[in-house]
Structures are given as structure tokens and as C-alpha cells.
């Protein structure tokens with residue numbers, strides 16, 4: 001498990017990123033959504049990375065999951081976004097994790113919107129749970145690469161090349177933002193004697 005290898009190497013914080021479709025109709029392509037929570041839809045079907053024998057050296061058998069995404073890191077990320085002038089594109093919301101690789105149907109998107117999801121994707125939640133279980137602080141965000149189709153009269157179709165294009169367009173500002181967050185984590189680790 002890569003996250004556990006990181007833990008063995010002394011890593012204390014996980015920063016995870018993903019591309020995601022925007023379910024919240026106020027979200028625009030190119031927005032960045034700080035993950036404040038997730039819906040582990042894969043987990044509903046028993047596909048949770050913590051299933052199976054639990055070696056207590058990694059963490060306890062049963063863990064709470066209401067604080068996976070560290071509040072202090074989220075607040076700091078918002079402060080840094082304001083400082084570098086990117087707060088107009090920064091959101092905070094709930095990510096729903098599906099298995100893919102097919103994109104979602106209109107009925108699925110409508111269901112997830114009603115269930116409180118703001119963005120949808122096919123990654124991140126497994127790594128976040130593993131890291132939190134092992135005592136790491138987790139920060140995760142989604143780059144909204146497309147607005148999900150939620151209407152039968154909308155002729156657009158989700159596609160991977162659009163996802164890659166939006167990712168490339170936002171790479172500059174994301175490097176600056178993540179650089180600021182890493183610097184904050186470096187100082188925090190230094191203060192805590194790591």
C-alpha cells in the first residue's frame with residue numbers, strides 16, 4: 001500500500017488531488033473544491049480499503065470518519081488562496097467516490113446531488129482513509145474539470161481529454177497554492193520537532 005510505505009518513511013501529512021465533475025450547479029469548470037468530506041459510495045458495496053485483517057500497528061479496527069480532512073489545513077489553504085488572489089475559484093464541498101471507469105448517468109448525478117455531493121470522481125477516498133487510519137493529517141482537493149450533465153436536454157458528454165485540458169490550464173496557479181500549503185506544513189512539522 002503506497003500510503004503505508006509513506007507512513008513507514010516518516011510522512012506525517014498527505015496532500016491528495018483529483019479531477020472531478022461538478023455536481024453543484026454553482027461550480028464552474030476550473031474551480032477548485034477543497035474536500036471537507038466524502039461519500040464513500042464504493043464503501044457502501046464493501047469496497048473499503050480497511051476491510052480485512054487489521055494490524056493494530058497501523059491503526060485501530062474501527063475508526064471515526066467525520067474528521068478525515070483536517071480542518072486546520074483546510075483553513076490555512078483558504079487563507080493562502082486569498083493571499084495569492086485565487087479565492088474566487090476556491091470552493092469547499094463533498095466529494096462522492098465512484099468506481100468508474102464509465103462516467104455517470106444523469107439519474108446517478110441527480111441522486112448524488114440530492115444526497116449532498118458537490119463533486120464526483122473515481123479516486124482519493126481510499127488513500128485518504130488509509131492515511132487517516134495511520135494517523136496522518138489529510139488535505140485533499142478536486143479540480144472541477146467539467147460540469148456534470150444533469151438534464152436530458154443537455155447534449156454534452158463527459159470525456160477524459162477535457163479533464164486533461166482543464167488540468168493543464170490550472171497547473172500554474174495550483175503549483176503556487178500547493179507550494180504555500182507545503183511551506184505551512186513544513187513550518188508546522190518544524191514547530192512539532194519533526
Ligand SMILES: O=P(O)(O)O[C@H]1O[C@H](CO)[C@@H](O)[C@H]1O
Nearest residue numbers: 017018019121122123160163
Ligand atoms: O481522480 P483522478 O485520478 O484525478 O482522475 C479523474 O479523472 C479520470 C476521468 O477522466 C478518473 O480517473 C477520475 O477519477
